Amino acid sequence: MITLKKNFFSALILLFLTIIICFFSAFEFLRMHENKKIYPSKGLSTQTKLSTYFKDLQNTPGDTDVYIFQGQKKGGNLLILGGTHPNEPASFITAVLLVENILVSQGKVVIIPRANSSGFTHSDSQEGNPQGFSLETTDGKRWFRYGSRLTNPIHQWPDPALYINPAGQRLSGTESRNLNRCYPGRIKGRLTEKIAYGIMELIKKEEIHLALDLHEAAPEYPVINAIVFHENSAELAALALMELQIEGFEFRLESSPPNLRGLSHREWGDYAKVRAILLETANASQGRFKGKPSASLIVNGKDKNYVKAAKLGRLFVPFDEKGIPLKLRVARHLAAINALVSGLKELAPSIVVELEKMPPPSLVKKEGIGCYLRAQK
Amino acid sequence: MQFIYHLIVFYLTVNLIWYLFREKKFWNQVSTAIVLIIFLLRLFLIK
Numbered sequence: 400m401i402t403l404k405k406n407f408f409s410a411l412i413l414l415f416l417t418i419i420i421c422f423f424s425a426f427e428f429l430r431m432h433e434n435k436k437i438y439p440s441k442g443l444s445t446q447t448k449l450s451t452y453f454k455d456l457q458n459t460p461g462d463t464d465v466y467i468f469q470g471q472k473k474g475g476n477l478l479i480l481g482g483t484h485p486n487e488p489a490s491f492i493t494a495v496l497l498v499e500n501i502l503v504s505q506g507k508v509v510i511i512p513r514a515n516s517s518g519f520t521h522s523d524s525q526e527g528n529p530q531g532f533s534l535e536t537t538d539g540k541r542w543f544r545y546g547s548r549l550t551n552p553i554h555q556w557p558d559p560a561l562y563i564n565p566a567g568q569r570l571s572g573t574e575s576r577n578l579n580r581c582y583p584g585r586i587k588g589r590l591t592e593k594i595a596y597g598i599m600e601l602i603k604k605e606e607i608h609l610a611l612d613l614h615e616a617a618p619e620y621p622v623i624n625a626i627v628f629h630e631n632s633a634e635l636a637a638l639a640l641m642e643l644q645i646e647g648f649e650f651r652l653e654s655s656p657p658n659l660r661g662l663s664h665r666e667w668g669d670y671a672k673v674r675a676i677l678l679e680t681a682n683a684s685q686g687r688f689k690g691k692p693s694a695s696l697i698v699n700g701k702d703k704n705y706v707k708a709a710k711l712g713r714l715f716v717p718f719d720e721k722g723i724p725l726k727l728r729v730a731r732h733l734a735a736i737n738a739l740v741s742g743l744k745e746l747a748p749s750i751v752v753e754l755e756k757m758p759p760p761s762l763v764k765k766e767g768i769g770c771y772l773r774a775q776k
Numbered sequence: 777m778q779f780i781y782h783l784i785v786f787y788l789t790v791n792l793i794w795y796l797f798r799e800k801k802f803w804n805q806v807s808t809a810i811v812l813i814i815f816l817l818r819l820f821l822i823k
Contacts, residue, residue: 406802414793429822
């Protein structure tokens, strides 16, 4: 008769428990891979995939939805990119808000809400960030993912010790998974470089005139509440700034440094010769000074550590007890898009883009985002 | 690359299971099981 030791039984029980825990947590992790539905407005002309422009992305985690709104009249072509960094929710939510509301009467608007769709499938390690956050709509709550700045390592592994990006800039290895360091991309590159290449191909094939990359940054980061512009868009950015100041939105202008390579506002302008602009708002949930990470911090943007940091003069934006809520950050993006589109009308009348039914920034700031979103079906 | 990743994670997972059955102290076994959860999830590329 075989004698089984006590430690064998306990090991067997623990192994069984481990498998059970793995089974249930696997569901939680795999839920993050589901893309929550976006409900486009009636103005949508075509919904396609990024792989339409670069076949290598087909059936990869880098493929993502592209929404095209074509106006009746010919005009300019505008690209709006959200979700380059999935831990910057105002970027993604602004793109969703536009897809679900706008009508285009002149020109063409191309929107990619999840530029790095792989980044939406996981969370940053050891940050304790929530998997998502919900927004109250008129018909109930709607849930959105809060992802990672970088491509999921299970989709692109391993990171090199030193990353030399397609534009020749030397960066730390993890930046090989940062979409906004991988432009203009590589045909035979790794997944993130292929996504960047796909976006460059889209810019060329859709004959884009103005390309906007929506972002957020920590309140202690110097490039904040800013319009970062390629030198070919300096005049446009300056015009937009004046309009924004009239509307009561304080922005600063930042010129894209010519020696900082691989970023959208640099390479879109240099390689695709389009007017390239990146927009930044202040997001406390991605900052290093923040307290406990939570869905409330993402949506309401209130954090007492940041209030203290502001009092000590450590921040580049004003921060008080009211915080910087998501609705204000989204309103800032919408206002900047409006100002840039009207600036383009003034500077280049042959490439006008006319947007209708765009959620008014002042109302988004006051009433919130939810009333412009459709409820989850 | 993914094959090499799988190979490394599989090797470490087998080692952990081997250690789990050989270890005499209960709390050390519990610690091993906790580490094993992460390795099993990674083995099936769940993140």
